[in-house]
Amino acid sequence: MNGAIRIPTPENDPIRAYAPGSEERASLKARIEELAASPTEVPCIIGGEEVFTGNVHEMRSPHDHSLVLGHYHAAGPDEVRRAIEAANDAWQSWSRTAWVDRASIFLRGADLLTGAKWRDTLNASTMLLQSKTVFQAEIDAACELVDFWRFNCHFAEGIYAEQPLSAPGMWNRSEYRPLEGFVYAVSPFNFTSIGGNLSGAPAMMGNTVLWKPSNTAVLSNYFVMRLMEAAGLPAGVINFIPGDPVEVTDVVLASPDFAGLHFTGSTHVFQMFWERIGKNISQYRSYPRIVGETGGKDFIVAHPSADPDALRTAMIRGAFEFQGQKCSAASRAYVPRSVWDRMKDGLIEQTRSIAMGDPADFRNFMGAVIDEKSFKKLAGYLERAKEAEGVEILAGGGCDDSKGWFVEPTLILADDPRYETMCEELFGPVLTIHVYEDGEWEAVLELCDSTSPYALTGAVFSDDREAARQAMDALRHAAGNFYINDKPTGAVVGQQPFGGSRASGTNDKAGSPMNLLRWVSARSIKETFDPPADYRYPFMGAE
């Protein structure tokens, strides 16, 4: 196509309210009922073909064990090899496909997702299999995914426009080539949009992809794959291969065509990937790009000038929305005694008032945690907290697995600021609070900075500008997303590029040009218009 094409200027997708009596509410509820009543058979999708491997696994709702939402067919080593072949075949044409054609597919996908058909399907499946409330599903599976695709097209346009200077007699150009090989996208259970972005971002930049979704989020992720196909994604560009993580990964990492890892998940899994890739390094055609956003132990630190009402609201929303299963969730708080005395009762009362249950009942604020493994891990922390000296459970602390994996929103008060729940990522609805004496502000900042190996998100609450500035400085490397007088969750694409450093990841900021740059390998092209025809420099030989 001739013409300097311009991507439509993106705007964040508005969050729908699903108000009682609204058409959108009725339509979403109908889709939830439909998906719950008619189980879905999820195949692998390899080279555009559905592959039913026969190695089937149930998909059960976390808030209702008896509800089977369908089965997915797991990829084994043969299917993974087929997916690598399909990705390599598709690479021949996709890596040469014009930017305008690649962009239009993702822009179309985003547009389709603003309509009821796809929006309801992605939201309903996220509510049913990941136990998200309507609001949490909407900001993730709908809004954030629309934003990832639209904003990334806009950012990619900026990358392609970045061109070098040309001295007289030449024309210099930067060509942003896709990587030579395929990208392996490995996504977590907790954000449907992350699956669409881990697979979509490299594909948008001209790469082909093997996408291994989390086994506890297959349903919504499968519909994301279907949506990309409906938007026109050619066969083999993204290959959807749910399966045993170790088995799938063994085959992927053994391929010389492995060119990049786009990972989001826990820190220990990412570190395992890094080690294995390092060990295999000499067998790859190129140095694989490694991008990983991982765990967090996200903090709220309050100054004596903090507004107790704003602080309480941020603690509750930051810690308990989506059952605390956000990498950004507030899980440790440092509160000065004077503020604590004014907020404690309200915090406990409001935490106890939280409605928990089936997300299909739109009145619930929380659903269940994702699976039995997570339930047991959380139950273990709560049991130990009940016994530990200097530790008090102020609200919650109970678990109930009779119908689903329900863990109560829990507030723990810990005298020891290095008690285990102040340091380790629990990934559940548990907030541990350490109360400090008002005069220890600077010491508490140092404590907050040094307590955990993570550095993902954090927030300071202060009505004193100087104190906020001190916190920003002292905690400069403690969080990749830092909030002043706001909860540490809920980053919006295009507004707060997301990611952390230290043990929290490579901080390549999902949904930003920094991330997209990892999926291209630039070629510098110099074209000389009138090449010299004599090897001697001008005036050579002259005294």
Ligand SMILES: NC(=O)c1ccc[n+]([C@@H]2O[C@H](COP(=O)([O-])OP(=O)(O)OC[C@H]3O[C@@H](n4cnc5c(N)ncnc54)[C@H](O)[C@@H]3O)[C@@H](O)[C@H]2O)c1
């Ligand atoms: N920093 C971020 O942006 C961000 C965003 C979301 C989630 N997270 C983190 O993700 C974690 C929660 O998600 P999760 O429970 O799905 O994480 P997880 O690490 O258990 O799984 C993530 C992905 O890795 C795969 N995997 C697991 N073990 C593997 C292995 N041995 N080999 C290969 N692949 C393997 C899983 O199947 C899944 O697809 C938390 O630690 C959270 O903080 C981080």
Ligand SMILES: N[C@@H](CCC=O)C(=O)O
């Ligand atoms: N980007 C999301 C968190 C994603 C990880 O779970 C937030 O900012 O809350």
